[in-house]
Amino acid sequence: MRLSRSLIIGAVLSAAVLAMALLSFAWTPYSHTAMNIPDKLQTPSAAHWLGTDHFGRDILSMVMVGARTSIAVALVAVGIGIALGVPLGLAAAARRGTWLDEVIMRGNDLIFAFPSLVIAILITAIFGPGAVNAIIAIGIFNIPVFARVTRGGALSLWEREFVMAARVAGKSTPRISFEHILPNVTNLLIVQGTIQFSLGILAEAALSYVGLGAQPPTPSWGRMLADAQTMVALAPHIALVPGLAIVLTVLGLNLMGDGLRDLLDPRIRVQR
């Protein structure tokens, strides 16, 4: 099994962002909230590797702590999608062709029809801005994605011999779903999870940018960009750094998702 180049690059980028987020719990060059007005809007230097913002806060420290927010929001949103979407998908596949399948899949179609960002804006606007509401707003739209992927993968498995054997052995449908079907769709879920994770990072950034994501003093990449907007002419680096952090994270996750799909989906491997 050969690891593809995109998997390696993607995994390295993603690991670097994760390491940066984890390191920020133990160490950041400066406190991410410490203001130092005399040192404001400094360009990158030995003292401040990525410069300072309009309050003199160290941008590297803010980006490091901001990675935590982005990862946490996107990760929990993916968790919501998996926790609710996978059982729904398994149930729909187990009862394929029945009213249950129809209700679950039509419900999915309905959620798919909504422009997710608009609804996320509605939810966070109504229930108040904040990381928790952002998670819920992003997470809701992950549910149908995982339900559909799980059902799609599970349908053909139900026709396979090992499932028949489990049935003959007297196992119940839910037990077969969890013991035999679920492990066999895990690969699909890992690939989809990576993609949804990267979409979650982008969605969190967009919500924070319009002021509906994590609130101060919790730093987030989206809000750093919103703060930078009026300063961009004076100090381009304060807009450049958080933006590049988002791009590299999402790029890393997408490359990793592509690489994992090539690695885990035998059909694609054969085609190559």
Place this chain on the structure above:
Amino acid sequence: MLRYALKRLTSLVISLAFASLVIFFVTEVAPGDPARFMLGMNAQEDTVAALRSELGLDGSKAERYLDWVSGMAVGDFGTSYTYRTSVGGMIADRLWISLPLALYALALSTAIAFPAGIYAAARRGRPGDMGVMGATQLGIAVPNFWFAMMLVLIFAINLRWFSAGGFPGWDKGLWTGIKALTLPAIALALPQAAILARVMRSSLLDTLGEDFMRTARAKGLTRRQALWRHGLRNALIPVLTIIGLQFSFLLAGAIIIEQVFYLPGLGRLVFQSITQRDLIVVESVVMLLVFSVILVNFLVDLAYAAVDPRLRQRA
């Protein structure tokens, strides 16, 4: 075909009904009473009650929902709590910016994606293909509002080719309007163009492997001739579906991009109404966006069925 269309129409109506229920009730549970918000915290109870009655807020939830939905069905979106003017009028004014912006971005995205996708497919596995695919990976990873800020930095602040934001109005001339929407449209189009180019490429590659392409080559057409005469037309079907779906991303994306460029479109109207607790405007704009998305998807489904008989039979 008629049966298929009717089936899709039923699902369109169900989707719309469901969407309106969700939007209405999500907005209803919002903390804060619009009447009290407008009058301030020290207002007398009876004044607040009178305003609530005037705004039509004192009816039961079911009554108000039916009022709202039946009004919208005939184009009456109600009256804004804050500005006391017709919500329909406010939306129409803003639509003159948001809609051209979304369409402009759609045109740009298609204009970039088609040649890029075709070029990559024709050079599969070669450096040209890898270059295009690498660029699309980057395009998908870039948040469009950040890209917008970078465009402002380069083309408005440094080069001074465009203004950094705002909209002069269509009455200042078509060209002035288009110019003001150019940077926002480019920012909006980039991620969609990247996705579309990838779809175009993979769809063309799928088509290139089909039997009729082999037949075309066997008849003596060159690779390029076969690609243009037979491959492209067949590859377009899934691409057109994606273009339809992208419309929803563009409208939603426009909400964020309008913030970057201070464009007085639907997005700014939504955010402004949220801060003023002008919930009827928020509800109506969101419903309009959802409606247009569901409608476009419906039309795409119909168009798809019209060109691909297999879909009609399955239904």
